[in-house]
Amino acid sequence: RVRAFNQVIRANIGDAHAMGQKPISFVREVIALTISPHLMKSAASCFSDDAIERASEILDSVGGHSMGAYTESPGIRTVRKHVAEYISERDGYPASPDDIFIGTGASSCIKNI
Numbered sequence: 471r472v473r474a475f476n477q478v479i480r481a482n483i484g485d486a487h488a489m490g491q492k493p494i495s496f497v498r499e500v501i502a503l504t505i506s507p508h509l510m511k512s513a514a515s516c517f518s519d520d521a522i523e524r525a526s527e528i529l530d531s532v533g534g535h536s537m538g539a540y541t542e543s544p545g546i547r548t549v550r551k552h553v554a555e556y557i558s559e560r561d562g563y564p565a566s567p568d569d570i571f572i573g574t575g576a577s578s579c580i581k582n583i
Contacts, residue, residue: 499518502517504529528548543582549572
């Protein structure tokens with residue numbers, strides 16, 4: 471079959487990096503800091519102040535100040551609060567953390583609901 475293009479990029483699985491999107495470093499910094507909180511002191515110069523502040527806020531909101539702690543089923547409340555704030559600002563429509571459910575992907579969330 472003759473096609474007007476040389477390559478097919480499969481975008482149905484959400485692999486943004488395969489599509490050429492530059493990695494978002496803020497998210498990676500926050501994840502690193504929440505998983506290894508000691509880095510906030512021992513390697514603080516390697517992380518942005520914003521990432522340190524967000525990681526501290528997340529750790530303060532989970533039991534035992536540890537990402538290994540159990541959370542509410544819909545996800546960490548602080549994260550759901552920030553998602554609701556973002557949606558409200560972006561869409562101009564109020565969003566509530568109580569209506570936000572965070573999971574590992576759409577399929578698993580649908581199964582849980």
